[in-house]
Amino acid sequence: MGKIAFIGAGSMAEAIISGLITRGVTKPEEIHITNRSDEKRLAYLQNNYGVTVCSSIETLLEGAEIVVLAVKPKDVLAAVDAVKAHVTEHMLLISVAAGVQILSLEEILTKKIPIIRAMPNTSAAVGKSATALAINQYTQQDDLKLARQLFETIGSVAIVAEEQLDAVTGLSGSGPAYIYYLVEAMEKSSEKIGLDGETAKQLIIQTLIGAAEMLSNSDKTPAVLRKEVTSPGGTTEAGIKVLEAHGVQEALISCIQEAAEQSKRMGLQISQELTETLLHRNA
Ligand SMILES: NC(=O)C1=CN([C@@H]2O[C@H](COP(=O)(O)OP(=O)(O)OC[C@H]3O[C@@H](n4cnc5c(N)ncnc54)[C@H](OP(=O)(O)O)[C@@H]3O)[C@@H](O)[C@H]2O)C=CC1
Numbered sequence: 001m002g003k004i005a006f007i008g009a010g011s012m013a014e015a016i017i018s019g020l021i022t023r024g025v026t027k028p029e030e031i032h033i034t035n036r037s038d039e040k041r042l043a044y045l046q047n048n049y050g051v052t053v054c055s056s057i058e059t060l061l062e063g064a065e066i067v068v069l070a071v072k073p074k075d076v077l078a079a080v081d082a083v084k085a086h087v088t089e090h091m092l093l094i095s096v097a098a099g100v101q102i103l104s105l106e107e108i109l110t111k112k113i114p115i116i117r118a119m120p121n122t123s124a125a126v127g128k129s130a131t132a133l134a135i136n137q138y139t140q141q142d143d144l145k146l147a148r149q150l151f152e153t154i155g156s157v158a159i160v161a162e163e164q165l166d167a168v169t170g171l172s173g174s175g176p177a178y179i180y181y182l183v184e185a186m187e188k189s190s191e192k193i194g195l196d197g198e199t200a201k202q203l204i205i206q207t208l209i210g211a212a213e214m215l216s217n218s219d220k221t222p223a224v225l226r227k228e229v230t231s232p233g234g235t236t237e238a239g240i241k242v243l244e245a246h247g248v249q250e251a252l253i254s255c256i257q258e259a260a261e262q263s264k265r266m267g268l269q270i271s272q273e274l275t276e277t278l279l280h281r282n283a
């Protein structure tokens, strides 16, 4: 893979970079990166991964094959505005910004370039991201192949219609956080039931890995797998009754719906801000 330019150097950029470098997909120095102002963060990424830190947009984008936009949704307008003069039709722009519509990016860029909106998750750092991609009208098969290749090195890839990306964001983009939340609860409970932290940690992680592999390798549904753990009158049944009394499954469904709605709201807000800014500029 050729030069990859990252705009934004936060958690998601690091997760992708870490995955790319660990898998030897690209030479570390081929990864160029910039952020807004946090120089310590850039120095950390340079020291840990050997990536090239760029202080000028020209150096960042010159000869880049892929440009990854990894800034917070609220910063997308400023970030794209700052680089748009140096973006060419030979580049593939990949945005990981939650909620931000392809149309908004096209309106800021005012260029007919291939744009792919991606929703990975932070498990990219260990090559296990679940990523969904949606393309714009200027994306050719080769561009999609390149994006697929990039994201397949850091996990699995699904191609979806852009309208589905808000749902993907609520489900798998934010998904690792839901699992970590569950693990936090398991860790807190282990203290209460008298297990030492280290033992509990090992048991919890192996339980998660085992359950994930069962889900992945077995033809059985999660409900059937759960039933197999649940002996009548046994411990699991007693525990699940408490979850049901607290409406935990309903709460999780609402959680994912709300996250997907938030993605939609964020996209709408950016698109409205953009319309106002462009109207103001053209006035
Ligand atoms: N974290 C996650 O699990 C996931 C995040 N995403 C998406 O990825 C994007 C990044 O998220 P995350 O990495 O968590 O965010 P972070 O806050 O960790 O990082 C944001 C980065 O953007 C930089 N930045 C802000 N404005 C500009 C600018 N104008 N020009 C250049 N760089 C800029 C910041 O620099 P500085 O620090 O100097 O201000 C920082 O390096 C978001 O849009 C999010 O929706 C998608 C999937 C999962």
Ligand SMILES: O=C(O)[C@@H]1CCC=N1
Binding pocket: 098, 169, 173, 174
């Ligand atoms: O919380 C967020 O907005 C981002 C998008 C998906 C995961 N983190």
